[in-house]
Amino acid sequence: MVKRTGRVTIEEVATACGVSRQTVSNAVNFPERLAESTLAKVRAAITGLGYQPDRSARTMVRGQAGQIGFCVRNGRSEFMTSFLTALCVALADRGSHVLLFTASREDELSVCADLLAQRAVDGFVLADVVDDDERQRWLHGRGVPFASFGRTWSGSAQSGPWVDLDGAGAIAEVVLGLHGLGHERIAFLDWTGSSGAAKDRGRGCATACRDLGLAPPLVVEAAADDPAAAEVSLRRALVGDSAPTAVVGATDTLAVGAARAASAAGLRVGPDLAVTGFDDSALAAAQQPALTSVRQPLDAIVAGLAERLRDPTLDGLLVAGEVVPRESAPIATAAERSRESSGAAAGR
Amino acid sequence: MVKRTGRVTIEEVATACGVSRQTVSNAVNFPERLAESTLAKVRAAITGLGYQPDRSARTMVRGQAGQIGFCVRNGRSEFMTSFLTALCVALADRGSHVLLFTASREDELSVCADLLAQRAVDGFVLADVVDDDERQRWLHGRGVPFASFGRTWSGSAQSGPWVDLDGAGAIAEVVLGLHGLGHERIAFLDWTGSSGAAKDRGRGCATACRDLGLAPPLVVEAAADDPAAAEVSLRRALVGDSAPTAVVGATDTLAVGAARAASAAGLRVGPDLAVTGFDDSALAAAQQPALTSVRQPLDAIVAGLAERLRDPTLDGLLVAGEVVPRESAPIATAAERSRESSGAAAGR
DNA sequence: CTGAAAGCGCTTACAG
DNA sequence: CTGAAAGCGCTTACAG
Numbered sequence: 001m002v003k004r005t006g007r008v009t010i011e012e013v014a015t016a017c018g019v020s021r022q023t024v025s026n027a028v029n030f031p032e033r034l035a036e037s038t039l040a041k042v043r044a045a046i047t048g049l050g051y052q053p054d055r056s057a058r059t060m061v062r063g064q065a066g067q068i069g070f071c072v073r074n075g076r077s078e079f080m081t082s083f084l085t086a087l088c089v090a091l092a093d094r095g096s097h098v099l100l101f102t103a104s105r106e107d108e109l110s111v112c113a114d115l116l117a118q119r120a121v122d123g124f125v126l127a128d129v130v131d132d133d134e135r136q137r138w139l140h141g142r143g144v145p146f147a148s149f150g151r152t153w154s155g156s157a158q159s160g161p162w163v164d165l166d167g168a169g170a171i172a173e174v175v176l177g178l179h180g181l182g183h184e185r186i187a188f189l190d191w192t193g194s195s196g197a198a199k200d201r202g203r204g205c206a207t208a209c210r211d212l213g214l215a216p217p218l219v220v221e222a223a224a225d226d227p228a229a230a231e232v233s234l235r236r237a238l239v240g241d242s243a244p245t246a247v248v249g250a251t252d253t254l255a256v257g258a259a260r261a262a263s264a265a266g267l268r269v270g271p272d273l274a275v276t277g278f279d280d281s282a283l284a285a286a287q288q289p290a291l292t293s294v295r296q297p298l299d300a301i302v303a304g305l306a307e308r309l310r311d312p313t314l315d316g317l318l319v320a321g322e323v324v325p326r327e328s329a330p331i332a333t334a335a336e337r338s339r340e341s342s343g344a345a346a347g348r
Numbered sequence: 349m350v351k352r353t354g355r356v357t358i359e360e361v362a363t364a365c366g367v368s369r370q371t372v373s374n375a376v377n378f379p380e381r382l383a384e385s386t387l388a389k390v391r392a393a394i395t396g397l398g399y400q401p402d403r404s405a406r407t408m409v410r411g412q413a414g415q416i417g418f419c420v421r422n423g424r425s426e427f428m429t430s431f432l433t434a435l436c437v438a439l440a441d442r443g444s445h446v447l448l449f450t451a452s453r454e455d456e457l458s459v460c461a462d463l464l465a466q467r468a469v470d471g472f473v474l475a476d477v478v479d480d481d482e483r484q485r486w487l488h489g490r491g492v493p494f495a496s497f498g499r500t501w502s503g504s505a506q507s508g509p510w511v512d513l514d515g516a517g518a519i520a521e522v523v524l525g526l527h528g529l530g531h532e533r534i535a536f537l538d539w540t541g542s543s544g545a546a547k548d549r550g551r552g553c554a555t556a557c558r559d560l561g562l563a564p565p566l567v568v569e570a571a572a573d574d575p576a577a578a579e580v581s582l583r584r585a586l587v588g589d590s591a592p593t594a595v596v597g598a599t600d601t602l603a604v605g606a607a608r609a610a611s612a613a614g615l616r617v618g619p620d621l622a623v624t625g626f627d628d629s630a631l632a633a634a635q636q637p638a639l640t641s642v643r644q645p646l647d648a649i650v651a652g653l654a655e656r657l658r659d660p661t662l663d664g665l666l667v668a669g670e671v672v673p674r675e676s677a678p679i680a681t682a683a684e685r686s687r688e689s690s691g692a693a694a695g696r
Numbered sequence: 697c698t699g700a701a702a703g704c705g706c707t708t709a710c711a712g
Numbered sequence: 713c714t715g716a717a718a719g720c721g722c723t724t725a726c727a728g
Binding site for chain 1: 355356398400401402403404405407408413415418420421422423425426428429430432433437440445447450462465467468575601604608630631
């Protein structure tokens with residue numbers, strides 16, 4: 001006769017406060033349907049017993065798992081932890097949780113299909129989007145809710161809603177800041193085989209230089225996204241009268257290499273050669289001098305993703321990056337510049 | 349009359365191959381109960397229709413969610429991504445998934461309780477264990493399955509099963525390696541307010557020095573776990589005839605500071621002053637010269653956690669760290685040492 | 697070895 | 713505003 005489990009069911013709540021289970025259900029899901037006195041009575045019983053609806057029972061009848069799948073993959077991205085944390089928060093607002101799974105790039109889609117077949121998730125957040133992404137096509141074709149973090153490049157059409165950082169825009173901000181510091185000869189440091197996102201940053205650099213009336217950036221390409229490779233490639237570019245005075249790295253890793261090349265050439269990073277990176281990694285912050293970088297505004301990104309999971313008809317969202325000025329290039333942020341210019345205007 | 353959803357139910361499979369739903373259920377859960385011919389027939393229908401049991405329906409009737417909760421929290425630990433990936437793999441073996449959630453340290457327990465009340469998870473993997481951890485006590489008291497990654501220190505009793513890295517053992521390995529390189533004056537670099545885990549590493553250093561007949565390590569304490577703080581504190585320790593020739597850092601961050609102090613003192617990191625860190629972070633690898641560090645063997649850790657989730661009576665598990673030798677202290681690994689000594693034995 | 701019955705805990709129409 | 717009925721998809725005893 002003793003209950004085997006400590007779980008409190010809707011039935012028990014109903015008995016406890018002398019109403020039917022349906023009324024308890026209404027108290028939870030449609031409180032406005034109940035008379036105030038009834039509602040108060042039921043709610044007292046609910047909190048008193050610590051009742052919470054069983055998720056699986058709800059899922060069964062509603063056909064919604066209240067869970068969004070996300071695939072993690074090895075790799076030392078410190079960014080991912082913060083991203084996942086932010087994603088949990090953004091989804092919690094709509095009562096959803098993150099179901100984590102892992103799979104190789106090739107197997108990911110079939111794991112997604114399994115999760116869907118088992119009704120373990122309602123949809124997915126996709127990261128590491130590639131050109132002509134088969135996950136996007138597959139999910140889109142079946143009407144499965146999903147939102148991608150990242151764009152596809154090279155003109156291939158993108159299925160479904162997406163959110164991405166405006167890399168070009170952020171780098172344009174950086175270049176603007178460098179120009180404000182007096183820099184006129186700017187190099188963009190990329191690497192062979194870099195992603196579409198890195199190329200986008202390069203375009204932002206070129207555009208900004210043009211808009212500011214500067215010469216086009218000197219594009220230096222390292223053999224790999226690696227400090228050593230970047231150092232080697234940049235060293236050659238640092239000699240001569242027309243050598244750049246500022247190096248915009250496509251990644252923090254490349255920027256570290258740039259800083260080393262500067263030191264090797266007897267240049268002080270910051271005063272003699274400005275260096276900036278991208279991603280605001282711990283690496284950038286721990287460098288000496290610390291590297292100016294660009295941070296992804298996670299909250300805006302995950303909020304956009306959560307929104308698009310709800311409404312797949314929403315357009316792609318480009319989120320502005322946050323420039324984080326440090327000693328390697330103490331540029332003024334957009335906020336500081338506008339403050340100064342308004343101050344100047346007030347002084348007139 | 350058209351089905352609203354693409355889901356395939358057990359009923360449809362049963363109809364398709366002319367058996368009852370119970371037989372299909374048996375084919376999935378107790379194949380040995382079926383005649384071979386029946387089994388083959390049902391299986392063909394299952395794969396043909398792409399049937400997979402609905403997880404929520406299973407959860408309802410079995411009372412098991414097949415999900416383990418894990419709380420992520422902001423912080424730039426690059427380690428976490430790999431840990432989560434490995435955890436997914438380890439739990440997948442027993443058909444479980446990782447349900448991710450986030451909460452502040454104070455709220456975490458109440459979120460755990462909610463998840464349990466909703467039967468969204470069967471148990472938890474706990475990280476960031478603190479002394480006298482209330483999560484452990486609470487879960488243990490209710491008989492909820494959980495496994496902790498990390499030990500409690502300062503003598504407070506630990507509830508439930510745990511897995512942890514043997515930090516003392518790993519540092520002892522490091523010291524042994526340094527001794528093999530000829531180092532006799534060793535410093536241990538810690539920081540004020542460091543965790544029990546860091547102190548454990550310090551104990552490992554002291555023990556190893558004693559066992560090798562060396563003088564006790566010089567313990568240097570930085571004001572924070574920060575390269576700048578470490579550099580300041582160590583700089584003073586680097587002067588004089590009896591200055592250490594090797595610095596064992598309690599963390600990679602501290603080791604970075606040690607390397608800077610060495611450079612500032614005109615010492616070459618590696619040849620003049622050996623430096624080692626802990627965690628094998630990207631920071632350590634990207635340093636120049638690259639820093640010797642200790643890696644946590646994730647697969648062994650998560651396997652131990654998964655095992656303990658199943659069987660809470662298992663003892664705590666101490667996992668050996670993996671020493672990763674790099675230029676900052678090119679020590680021999682345990683494997684290399686045993687190879688050499690056996691080679692020497694063979695040559696006798 | 698196979699099948700009809702009961703029930704897991706909830707919600708969604710539908711009567712009163 | 714409230715309650716009795718049906719059903720979500722599955723599995724677990726229990727007969728045949």
